[in-house]
Amino acid sequence: MLMNTIKRFLFKDLDIRGQHLQLDDVWQKMIEDRHYTPALIEVLGELTAMTIMMANGLKHPGKVIIQIQGQGPVNLLVVEATHELQIRGVAKTNRALTNESTLDELLGDGQILMTMENTLTDSLFQSYVDREGSTVTEAFEAFLTQSEQLPSKLWLAANEKGIGGVLIQQMPPSSNKTEEETDGDGWNRISMLTETLTTEELVSLDSETLLHRLFHEEVIELFEPNTVEYNCPQDPERIEMMIRSLGEADARQLLEEQGEIVVHNEMCNFHLRLTKEDIDRIFDTTAH
Numbered sequence: 041m042l043m044n045t046i047k048r049f050l051f052k053d054l055d056i057r058g059q060h061l062q063l064d065d066v067w068q069k070m071i072e073d074r075h076y077t078p079a080l081i082e083v084l085g086e087l088t089a090m091t092i093m094m095a096n097g098l099k100h101p102g103k104v105i106i107q108i109q110g111q112g113p114v115n116l117l118v119v120e121a122t123h124e125l126q127i128r129g130v131a132k133t134n135r136a137l138t139n140e141s142t143l144d145e146l147l148g149d150g151q152i153l154m155t156m157e158n159t160l161t162d163s164l165f166q167s168y169v170d171r172e173g174s175t176v177t178e179a180f181e182a183f184l185t186q187s188e189q190l191p192s193k194l195w196l197a198a199n200e201k202g203i204g205g206v207l208i209q210q211m212p213p214s215s216n217k218t219e220e221e222t223d224g225d226g227w228n229r230i231s232m233l234t235e236t237l238t239t240e241e242l243v244s245l246d247s248e249t250l251l252h253r254l255f256h257e258e259v260i261e262l263f264e265p266n267t268v269e270y271n272c273p274q275d276p277e278r279i280e281m282m283i284r285s286l287g288e289a290d291a292r293q294l295l296e297e298q299g300e301i302v303v304h305n306e307m308c309n310f311h312l313r314l315t316k317e318d319i320d321r322i323f324d325t326t327a328h
């Protein structure tokens with residue numbers, strides 16, 4: 041069964057909210073034919089999971105982009121997710137990876153930048169995420185705790201089969217609860233239970249199975265899922281506009297030197313080849 045969903049859930053008696061996501065074939069499409077190492081898949085997968093979680097909270101049309109400009113053999117990681125949870129992303133390297141495994145070894149001291157775009161107001165909000173800890177997970181756990189002013193715990197995992205993640209946050213106590221009705225140990229108990237998750241469970245289990253396995257003694261409300269899609273269409277019109285902006289003389293010179301013009305879209309991992317007939321059509325003024 042293919043999942044590719046993110047779901048919110050609520051511990052009704054504990055004032056703890058959460059999100060669970062699991063992607064399989066959507067993630068496989070995103071890394072197909074990329075030839076990433078397992079370590080790079082893990083880092084890009086964690087970043088993808090976090091981007092989806094942030095986009096799942098958007099209250100307006102737009103998108104979330106999280107990127108790391110690396111100073112190591114990986115010089116760029118970038119993932120974007122729209123408010124409709126359409127995702128795409130890429131990792132760019134400046135040399136072949138060998139045995140690099142940690143975030144520091146892959147990216148050096150590269151900074152994490154998160155951009156939230158509001159297409160209604162045509163505005164951007166950007167913030168840097170401190171590189172606390174040694175993983176993407178640890179950095180964003182600290183970021184969420186600080187930025188949302190809520191204790192937050194985050195578990196992310198990724199391999200070539202899929203990615204998974206669980207986020208829990210402790211909300212302020214409900215005003216209608218008495219001190220006797222408040223479970224003072226709830227946050228620690230839920231955190232410790234979630235800490236037992238394995239990578240295999242995170243990347244392979246659906247929400248119902250995972251939450252029941254961890255919290256079968258708790259009262260949980262599970263909300264309707266939101267579906268995540270990989271969306272990186274080949275856009276020949278956009279590429280033709282780029283060729284047109286290059287100018288006919290330069291385009292024809294390039295064509296003469298190379299026999300064809302090859303455009304590589306790194307984000308979507310495809311090549312578009314333009315022949316003389318394509319260039320004639322693009323610059324045919326009678327057709328526009």
